[in-house]
Amino acid sequence: MAEIRIKNLHKEFGVGEDKVVALEDVNLDITGHSFVSIVGPSGCGKSTLLNILTGIETPTSGTVAITSDGHVAAPGYVFQAARLLPWRTVTDNLMFVQEDRSEDTRKRCQRYLEMVQLGDKGTKFPGELSGGMQQRVGIARAFSIEPDVLFMDEPFSHLDAITARALRRELHHMWDETKKMVVFVTHDVGEAVELSNRILVFAKGGRLEDDIQIDLPFPRDPADDEVAVAKAHVLRKFEELDLLAS
Amino acid sequence: MTTTEPTAPPIETPPADRVTEEELARKARRAELTSRWFWRILSYIAVLAIWEFALLDIFSFLRGSPLDPKLLPGPSEVVATFFEIWGEGTMPAAFQATLTRIAVGFGLSFLIGAMIGILMQSKWFEGFFKDAVLISLSAPGLIWVLITAIIFGNRPLGPAIAIILTTFALVTVNVSEGIKALPKDLLDMAKSFQVSVFKRNRQIVIPHLAPYLFTGLRFGFSIAWKVTVLTEVFSSSEGIGFEMRISAVLFDMSEFLTWILAFFFFALFLEKVVLEAIERRYFRWRQAVTAT
Ligand SMILES: Nc1ncnc2c1ncn2[C@@H]1O[C@H](COP(=O)(O)OP(=O)(O)OP(=O)(O)O)[C@@H](O)[C@H]1O
Ligand SMILES: [Mg+2]
Numbered sequence A: 001m002a003e004i005r006i007k008n009l010h011k012e013f014g015v016g017e018d019k020v021v022a023l024e025d026v027n028l029d030i031t032g033h034s035f036v037s038i039v040g041p042s043g044c045g046k047s048t049l050l051n052i053l054t055g056i057e058t059p060t061s062g063t064v065a066i067t068s069d070g071h072v073a074a075p076g077y078v079f080q081a082a083r084l085l086p087w088r089t090v091t092d093n094l095m096f097v098q099e100d101r102s103e104d105t106r107k108r109c110q111r112y113l114e115m116v117q118l119g120d121k122g123t124k125f126p127g128e129l130s131g132g133m134q135q136r137v138g139i140a141r142a143f144s145i146e147p148d149v150l151f152m153d154e155p156f157s158h159l160d161a162i163t164a165r166a167l168r169r170e171l172h173h174m175w176d177e178t179k180k181m182v183v184f185v186t187h188d189v190g191e192a193v194e195l196s197n198r199i200l201v202f203a204k205g206g207r208l209e210d211d212i213q214i215d216l217p218f219p220r221d222p223a224d225d226e227v228a229v230a231k232a233h234v235l236r237k238f239e240e241l242d243l244l245a246s
Numbered sequence B: 001m002t003t004t005e006p007t008a009p010p011i012e013t014p015p016a017d018r019v020t021e022e023e024l025a026r027k028a029r030r031a032e033l034t035s036r037w038f039w040r041i042l043s044y045i046a047v048l049a050i051w052e053f054a055l056l057d058i059f060s061f062l063r064g065s066p067l068d069p070k071l072l073p074g075p076s077e078v079v080a081t082f083f084e085i086w087g088e089g090t091m092p093a094a095f096q097a098t099l100t101r102i103a104v105g106f107g108l109s110f111l112i113g114a115m116i117g118i119l120m121q122s123k124w125f126e127g128f129f130k131d132a133v134l135i136s137l138s139a140p141g142l143i144w145v146l147i148t149a150i151i152f153g154n155r156p157l158g159p160a161i162a163i164i165l166t167t168f169a170l171v172t173v174n175v176s177e178g179i180k181a182l183p184k185d186l187l188d189m190a191k192s193f194q195v196s197v198f199k200r201n202r203q204i205v206i207p208h209l210a211p212y213l214f215t216g217l218r219f220g221f222s223i224a225w226k227v228t229v230l231t232e233v234f235s236s237s238e239g240i241g242f243e244m245r246i247s248a249v250l251f252d253m254s255e256f257l258t259w260i261l262a263f264f265f266f267a268l269f270l271e272k273v274v275l276e277a278i279e280r281r282y283f284r285w286r287q288a289v290t291a292t
Helices: A046-053 A090-096 A103-115 A131-144 A161-178 A189-195 A225-245 B015-054 B057-062 B075-088 B090-119 B123-138 B141-152 B157-180 B184-192 B197-235 B240-249 B253-282 B284-291
Strands: A002-013 A020-031 A035-039 A061-068 A075-078 A149-153 A181-185 A198-203 A207-213
Touching: A002 A046, A002 A181, A020 A046, A020 A207, A035 A046, A035 A189, A046 A061, A046 A149, A046 A181, A075 A131, A075 B184, A090 A103, A090 A131, A103 A131, A131 A149, A131 A161, A161 A189, A189 A225, A198 A225, A207 A225, B015 B075, B075 B090, B075 B253, B090 B123, B090 B157, B090 B197, B090 B240, B090 B253, B123 B157, B141 B157, B141 B197, B157 B197, B184 B197, B197 B240, B197 B253, B240 B253, B253 B284
Parallel strands: A035 A181, A035 A198, A075 A149, A149 A181
Antiparallel strands: A002 A020, A002 A061, A198 A207
């Protein structure tokens, strides 16, 4: 079981007049089989938090620890943009993040490409794919290492509604099946309520404002009364934050 | 928008259409390439034909003008001279001498240029090398050729230094630009997936820098050629430039033109066949990028 522990996390960029506080005194524990969504206005530090958790950025102060059964957890990361190597084919992009190049690994990569409906595009270069297809390759890449924790930064926001819905289902199915942890950033409160059992609301300036548990059974139908109520509740939180800010 | 629930997400294009589409695109590309080469070759034939034609006897009233065959031999005569010289075995030897000079000089220049490009990422070294790079880029190559010819005479160091001084900056500028444009997002991605530093360098940094290095190689090489031949004209006892000087001194126009033609075709071969083949082979992904 994976565990994320964040203590007094503080992150700023730049110095002097250019100083930007991206995260301010964040304290947070995420344990076990959680599907956590992070919502909040643009620039409130959501991507920065994921970057720190995946080791891309270092905290200005405070600590983060991600473990899985006592050892350091392997993270998978789906970025806001696809971030594929343009000089490698789709298959080689997946192979790039693998630990070995065995036949089994290759087959696993192919399986995840098929999951995102790109089974026949393995030999293409990213430049030959549409933006949405590239994003799906990025998703397959993160899944293909079968990570302990899956971090996703608005993974479906560039996709058409139908593909996004299919992938949302697939994601949820995987989460259910593998009992892994998912940390999911989104702008879309509806998406957050539909997918997660916990929603973290961040406010401008990088403060964690609210931590909402949603204990409704899956799959959740947006038309369902209880789901609609939960969504309204989160949206109201948002409005309150907006009022505070202005 | 459909309102019915799809059982499977939509497939972009049916595979059958896709194949014919690609086939058509490939055919169109081939036709376009063929016609381009046709016109290119036609331009050579046209120039040669006019040249030969102008030297025919019917234009004998032009004798004494620059179109006198004694002064300007026709293409057929130049070709005959070419085979004559080729038979004597002087041509491969001259090319070997010139190419060795280029390889040594430009090899060194490439290393030095790349190294300076890397060093210039630091503010201090940037200040240190900036003007040297600018001067090398803007000063005519002839200056360095003359200076090195005066200082070194026909010692092999002369051409090497002339090549380095005229070409290193091209490599420096390209390497420096490549490093400035390193794809941070991809390197971050690799880091988050815990890809080793070695693999990150090999699969991200090097492929990213390759086109920049290649551009430096290409432009640097085309200048190295000219500079080398020039140094040979002034101060050498072997090589293509030396042979040109000898024919000029002996007033053998036909031989002089033969050397120029040989030089020209060899350069064209390297540029159009060798370098373009490398480009097609290693930078296929770039065509994919520009295609979309
Ligand atoms: N590398 C960086 N250098 C300087 N400032 C940065 C850097 N990365 C992020 N910031 C700043 O930190 C703040 C938080 O940025 P972040 O990208 O985490 O926001 P976000 O919540 O992901 O926004 P969005 O929803 O638009 O993606 C912003 O003010 C941003 O300008
Ligand atoms: Mg973001």
